[in-house]
Amino acid sequence: MNVALAKTGNGRAVSDLFTSAEGRLPGSPAVAAVRREAFETYERLGLPHRRIEEWKYTDLRALVGEVLPLAAAPDSAALKRAAEAVKAHAVAGARKLVLVDGVFAADLSDVKALASEASLKTLHEALANEANAAAGDLLQTATTDAVISLNAAMATDGVVVSVADGTQLSAPIQIIHVATAAGASAFTRSHLRIGKNVRATVVESFVAAGKVGGYQVNDAVILWVGDNADVAHIRLMDDAPDAVNVTSHFVTVGADVKFNIFNMTAGAAVSRLQGFITLAGENSELSANGVNLLQKTEHGDTTLVVDHAVPNCVSREVFRAVIDDRAHSVFQGRIIVRPDAQKTDGKMMTRALLLSDEAEADNKPELEIFADDVSCGHGATAGALDDSLLFYLKARGLPEKQAQALLIQAFVGEAIEQIADDGLREHVIGIAERWLERRS
């Protein structure tokens, strides 16, 4: 394919996206080479579409069309608007690390408070460090696809956090991605290294500043969880209703770990969380819970690949979707059990609540089992709100919408209950409540 001729819908050459951004992309010449190669991969593949099996239900070519140009670095006015958004979306008590339009904002972040418990660099610093010959590795991942390649090519910033062995974080770390620029893209990539015997909660929030919309987010998180750690990783996607968010997680879990994941999708016109989790140490327990709250014509995709690479691990996935109007929820769950991974116990369950006749839920469970002594399974349900429950509530004085809201909250509540931290759980319930208020 002659890449020079590849054009987007607006007639812009695809390669413009990269060449016009190159001056702002940090890194030594070696890093630049990694970026260029990644962009060539993206150019060759283009946005994923329905003929790519992994993206069958989330055809970005049809849903998104083109990737918007890189957002400008935020000026002082943008940072001011971002500060408002941070105030509105901060989890009480959490240590905040704020990325505005893909650029780390030190003044909005709790850098000092975090310093006693974790080390922090920005991705920008790490990539620009000429002394680090392996800086290019920060842009490499074991699994890749077109959007991940694009992220590698275009990532402007992110956080590189390391929590030393034995540390008990006294407060959650909250990475807040704020968009202030309409019609632009932010590309971020963060590395989180959690040591052995660590207890930590990491939250990632995606929000818009004020009424800004029409932006795109492409985020990647590379997370290592050390042996015997107890870690919660929570993603709260509350982007503007016309935004696009594609997030990729790459997680490597050690031995004897308790690892809890929670994802909430409560915004964006088109979104996808794709998680690639490798259970690489024995006797670890993964609990993955998620809630997709979708209305209007929103499209929300949660795709999770859980790779049981070693024996004796347990994985539990429980996903719930609440789908209104003509929205579309996708859940793809794949459990891989490697030949050596005997005594694996992996289960996934999805439940969809359809609030309108035109709401759609697609569910694709896949089990790839290469060991013979395992217990794996999956299940799915889909249905409407129970009329008898609705009538009971109405007969007690609740108007239709309030009765529905109570039942929807109960439906998603079971998943939210899995969040151990009280303040954080309340924060998540607040997001769900705001979503309910937006329902027409």
Next chain:
Amino acid sequence: MALLEVKDLKVRVEEREILHGLTLTVNEGEVHAIMGPNGSGKSTLSHVIAGKPGYEVTDGQILFKGEDLLEMAPEERAAKGVFLAFQYPVEIPGVATMTFLRTALNAQRKARGESEYSTPDFLKKVREVSKSLNIPQDMLKRGVNVGFSGGEKKRNEVLQMALFEPSLCILDEMDSGLDIDALRIAADGVNALHSPKRAMVVITHYQRLLNYIVPDFVHVMSKGRVVKSGDKQLALELEESGYAQFEDAA
């Protein structure tokens, strides 16, 4: 003015007419018992008064305090003071009983233009009411009716009745699924709520319940009509002779 006037009510479910012209008048402070065999339309009447979907009123009217009840949504009827104690109260997993009670009470108050209860005031009120009805606090901490015994579910209905202070209570087959002790406890709760301003309509198949809740009037329903009305003596006669004598009358 009568509290409740049901006039010549005709009701269909799908293509079948269930009530064929039912008339009933209930005044403030009165206790009415509606008795009748299975399929006579007793529960249909209670559902239509409460506003359950799926029933088509083809003729007649229901006035509540002079207003056309059939024009109101179920939640409006509740706010106006109509309360249906369900024959089978539903379980609502994930909705805490306290949340449910507060949301419902405040929704009713809001609809009436009254101020909503603050959380502390509400808690105080629930404690008072549940104490007077001997309802254990731990019942309130669970999901609505989740894992409740039949007796507990009925007591939860009585608790709501006490909390919402309706002017018309319709008790639909309150005795179903209850043993004699649970029945006595639930009936005691109902009796405690009886007042000169509040009317009760007790729907039951058996006379047994009426030993505990003594009616002023007894109506016998058969095949979608009230075929005989009288005082509590009528219930005792029914116990003796059964419903068969009325099957023909209808």
